[in-house]
Amino acid sequence: MEETKEISALLKLIDDPDDEVFGSVSQRIIQFGRTIIPNLEDLWENTVSEDTQERIELLIHRLHLTDLTEDFRQWSLAGHHDLMVGALLASKFQYPDLSTASTLQEMEKLRRNIWLELNNYLTPLEQVRIVTGILYGYYGLKSNELNYSNVNDFLLHNVVETKRGNQISNGILYLILCDLLDIPVKAIDLPKQFVLAYFKPGYSSESEDQHINKIEFFIDPTSGQVFSHKDVEAYFKRISVPPVHAYFKPYSNKRVIQNLLEEMAKCFDDEKNFYKSEELLQLASLLDQ
Structure with missing residues (x-):
């Protein structure tokens, strides 16, 4: 100027x-x-x-x-809350001059590699095994333990660049790919976990049915490992929490990004940077409006 x-x-x-x-x-x-x-x-x-x-x-x-x-x-x-756009906006909080072109190109390569292996005759489990095999095997995605010492672990562009994230960012990467490929995988709100679930085709989050009855199986985004309903029941018993209906309702894309911003805010709990924590929480609350 x-x-x-x-x-x-x-x-x-x-x-x-x-x-x-x-x-x-x-x-x-x-x-x-x-x-x-x-x-x-x-x-x-x-x-x-x-x-x-x-x-x-x-x-x-x-x-x-x-x-x-x-x-x-x-x-x-916007009418459609594109999850990849939302995740890259979150990256721009920490990297405001970020160029997203390389991330978009890499995501398209991943999408295409998975798409080439898919067909209409695969079972839900076979579909997910292909996504998991390419993402964690061929692509080499790894997971760090969830902690709040490094905000980069939460940022999609960094996950794509380094092939390493945490449960939340790897989960968002998995969700984006499934969304691009019309595979009905959604995040759910299990206590102390960011877990994905494969919902039966045609399921609507507005349905009055018990959400858990519409879930085929669960996916841990740290490794892509699949869990059964019995595994999840055992988890609830281990943490002494009743498995209420709300835990199995799928997150909307807005709620996924809101959760990401809330978790990123925990990375700035020191006195010098606490203002960033407040700003991230303000951005998260903006998505409620």
Whole structure:
């Protein structure tokens, strides 16, 4: 953006020690939108003070967040909530300048490799074995234990790039591929787990039937291993939780992304970065609207 007298004056006030002055300056800078980011980046490169650099970084982050919030709002309002688009928007919270082209290309390769092995005569179990075999065998997807020390484990583009994620991000990758291939696999809300379930064809989440009766089997996205109803019953007994109806209702794509944002928020529980946790929770709550 061309540096006008007003912009020049605002940039000079970023290092003002008075928090009230900085607050007013910040609000005005944010109003210019992302076109002012190059000016801020240039100022950062020519600033010696680390405190001032942190203020500039925060301003750039807030400008990106404003755009990302609007992108999530539009995604939420869309008729079809494309899961891959939602997951890549979540990646852009941490990597606002992310180019998604390579991720989309790799996803298309995966989709095509699986599609070539599928046919209309396969049983549900055979379909899932093909998806699992290509994703975890041929492609080499691995899983890290779920922890909150590294937000990258939750990000789809990083999973595709490194072939390693956690239960949630690997599960989202699995869901996207099944969605692209019209395989009726959905996430469900088992306690302390992100588990997938193969639903019988024609099933609707609006059905009044017991959801569990419409599930053929369950899939653990850390490895692609298939579990039976008896296995899940044993899990509920082990954790001493009754298997209520709601645990087996399939997540919508909006709820999957909402869950992803809520889990990402747990990666920023330190004092310095806690504002990011609050921002992610705000984005998650936006999807309720």
